[in-house]
Amino acid sequence: MLASSRLFPEEMMDKRVFRCVECNETATELHRDYSNNILKITICESCQKPVDKYIEYDPVIILIDAILCKTQAFRHILFNTSLDIHWKLCVFCLLCEAYLRWSLLHGSKQSSDPADIIRYTKEWEFYGMFGLAALELSAFCISVLWFLWAVVGRLQGGKLELRLLLRALLLSCYGKVLLIPAVIWEHDYSPLCLGLIKLFVLTSNSQAIRVILNSSRRLSLLAVCLGVLSETCVAQACKKFPWSIQEMLTD
Template sequence: MRGLKTKQSKSNKENHVFVCINCGKTNGELYREILKDVIKLSHCEYCSKVVDKYVEFDPVIILLDALLFKEAAYRHVIYNARVKFHWKLCIMYLLCDAYMKWAHSQTEVQHSPKRFLHFALRWDFYAMFLMAAIELMMFLFSLMGSVSCRLWMRNEKMQKKDYICLHKALLLSCFGKLLVIPAVIWGQVDSLACLWMTRLFMLMSCTQSVRVILKSGFPVALMLVLLGFCVEALVATTSPLLLPIIIAGG
């Protein structure tokens, strides 16, 4: 709590705008420091509830609430937590996605450490990594483009910081790709059920993030995310045509 409090105190001094996790309205502070180690949580000016109860929560509890798709937890992570490691998570996503694609492309894989290291050094794994990066980039661009079109049709505008928050939220919402790690441990990496479970989890997580950013209903957010997944699927279907060219070039 002490490390989190120091971080939030610095943010308060920099006049950062926070968001109430209950109603989504902006507030000037999360808490007030009464004494050296005593703080008082601030209440929202609109709903009169605590602005962000997760300030005092353990990160594990916050993660569990995010896994349960609680809107309050998403608001805390996107707006109030000041997460800056989303780019590192992006690299992890690409590695997991590349390994998943590589595992499905290998029909005669022997699951041993030496076999894995042997194939990991081959050009096809790096080609899979490149394809995963292209698919993720197209997913983000198409989804952000569809959001912009919807706002344009409604004569609404988003500020630059809102697009940055949306981009960060979508990257954080892709943490369902990390499910490949327990799948490798359980030896189910080549299972289609694991692949579909990962996609479904990402669909719900991204939809919840779009809902929080746009303050829209579930059907609208789901439609926008599905459009992004359709573009990603279209790119994925053309990837096998480009993969031999990339491997031959390597």
Template sequence: MEDGKTEGEAPRCVGCGRRVKTLFVQYSPGNIRLMKCDNCKAVADPYIECEFMIILIDLILHKTRAYRHLLFNKMHIGSSLDKGILYQSILVHIILDAFRISVSKGNTADRNSSRSTLSTIFNCSEVLGDALLGNIIFMAILLLGVRYILKLSFNIMRYREVLSAVIISSYFKLFLLTMMVWEFPSSAIFIVEIFVLSSNVVALRVMTQFPKAHCVGVCLAAHAAKHLTERWPLWTT
């Protein structure tokens, strides 16, 4: 870990969230010493020495310490690196939502097995359009909620950090890909979406340090608007 980082790029203590100069000192390859936080006097980031599966389990358990490690010390949210991460995460997010929508529509589509190639192409473009529009609405409502409900001062960098954290915390959508291999009931999609919502709440709390109820309200409103946007074409047909 290099010293002399700027304020935006400085790592954070996973316990209290305060910025620290460095997370560890490396004496030789494989020989490091974890540094303590000046504020809480605990090891700043013990996850540095943990296996990936341990970190993943703590993320699934919604531990704020694990989210601070992932967002601040691993993904470097708030640094000059997060712009590329944000664009890649949004792209993956839209693709996974398109897959979810296609799975949700699968039951009705299977009733008509004799679809033409043109119909299939139209279906795919429609699904991608729904996913894109749904995500635009989701991000708009999220940022509006952050601005007017959480009353976060308008700063394009801070808003980008919040958006990056929420999109990255939707990682559980990756489990939808298992539906390509194993068959799950449609209720599995609902369970994944609930988990994504709760994960977004934790990430938003970590980034903004606002009360849980406020973060739940913002994330719930964004997800509800997204869901209604995706469902609207089905209700109008």
């Protein structure tokens, strides 16, 4: 049986509008159910290819293609599945980023005494770092959504689904999970690894925007760059506040 039968009950498939992973044309179904549980993948009327070849693929292969930022894999995840873990993934990624900042903050304070490690874990610094990471992510998403709303929704007169875009942005931040092993397996090239992880996350964000809007790479890159600029401004503002949050955490 095809994998999509596990993702969508039959009654849900009747109500959804799917997208062809090859040409982005809409489709009313991913497969057709014949008698005796015989399923046949639906062929796209536009490109004459399977609407979604990934419904037969193993999840590991889908994940690998998503890591490679393949457009087809992103369309499958964002349009043709009922994956609804973006808020949970967002919180987990924020925890990863907060742990990275917290560990770097205590990099010069590391002690071999287990009591010190236990004491550090009870401090509020970690939660403060989580709040800063959440604030910066909020600034990034709001700036990206505002830019796309202004350009696509207002100037070009296109239809913009902000909720779907936000879901895509949050799901495409999955690369932040790599921050944990980068910190645990610390080595001389950690700054380079962290930079590459950041670049990978931004690339995934850009690809997610392209898939949702079916737009040019230039537009998605501009949106991501504006988001990074806003995120950086918020981070710098937090450092230069009269009652600097980070200084309060380190005191």
